[in-house]
Amino acid sequence: DTEVTQTPKHLVMGMTNKKSLKCEQHMGHRAMYWYKQKAKKPPELMFVYSYEKLSINESVPSRFSPECPNSSLLNLHLHALQPEDSALYLCASRFRQDLSDTQYFGPGTRLTVL
Amino acid sequence: SQQGEEDPQALSIQEGENATMNCSYKTSINNLQWYRQNSGRGLVHLILIRSNEREKHSGRLRVTLDTSKKSSSLLITASRAADTASYFCATDLYQGGSEKLVFGKGTKLTVNP
Numbered sequence: 526d527t528e529v530t531q532t533p534k535h536l537v538m539g540m541t542n543k544k545s546l547k548c549e550q551h552m553g554h555r556a557m558y559w560y561k562q563k564a565k566k567p568p569e570l571m572f573v574y575s576y577e578k579l580s581i582n583e584s585v586p587s588r589f590s591p592e593c594p595n596s597s598l599l600n601l602h603l604h605a606l607q608p609e610d611s612a613l614y615l616c617a618s619r620f621r622q623d624l625s626d627t628q629y630f631g632p633g634t635r636l637t638v639l
Numbered sequence: 640s641q642q643g644e645e646d647p648q649a650l651s652i653q654e655g656e657n658a659t660m661n662c663s664y665k666t667s668i669n670n671l672q673w674y675r676q677n678s679g680r681g682l683v684h685l686i687l688i689r690s691n692e693r694e695k696h697s698g699r700l701r702v703t704l705d706t707s708k709k710s711s712s713l714l715i716t717a718s719r720a721a722d723t724a725s726y727f728c729a730t731d732l733y734q735g736g737s738e739k740l741v742f743g744k745g746t747k748l749t750v751n752p
Contacts, residue, residue: 567727567742580737615681626670630681
């Protein structure tokens with residue numbers, strides 16, 4: 526299984542809603558990432574988890590709250606978002622061994638904040 | 640902030656032609672990677688080149704790295720319509736004891752049938 530799955534694929538939420546994005550991988554990778562990508566822009570790193578511990582937070586507003594319940598799951602809890610938070614949210618896991626270093630990306634969640 | 644900068648920003652070619660994309664970066668690196676993204680989808684890893692390598696091949700892909708100029712190029716030979724996608728270079732960056740990938744702005748490639 527060389528796949529990173531993300532749910533939901535699409536999400537529309539109001540500014541007062543609370544929702545969560547979910548990411549799952551069963552490749553045994555111990556580093557997982559959340560990225561935000563606006564249209565026609567590169568992915569921007571939000572959070573990095575290494576061995577289920579938050580290792581990088583790129584000064585992301587507190588309305589985004591990551592969680593790593595176990596080595597296979599990564600969640601992103603959303604609360605009181607703004608319309609400018611509308612974007613494609615990508616999850617990735619990283620495999621690094623010997624000469625290989627690859628991030629495996631999920632298909633993303635397209636988020637629209639009304 | 641982006642460490643890599645690709646050029647051109649957009650490239651349109653005919654099927655069968657070669658496509659060359661360039662990437663420049665700012666700080667020293669351990670490796671440089673190229674990723675591909677189909678419209679609105681996740682990224683797919685294409686190839687990694689280490690800082691002590693100058694050239695690498697994978698199928699129709701050829702990557703070069705010039706660490707003295709802090710630049711890399713991705714060549715796709717005999718392009719196909721299915722190669723239409725955005726291509727990003729990414730470099731590793733150490734921050735606060737952890738490592739992260741920083742993506743360039745990307746090149747949008749259109750291959751016309």
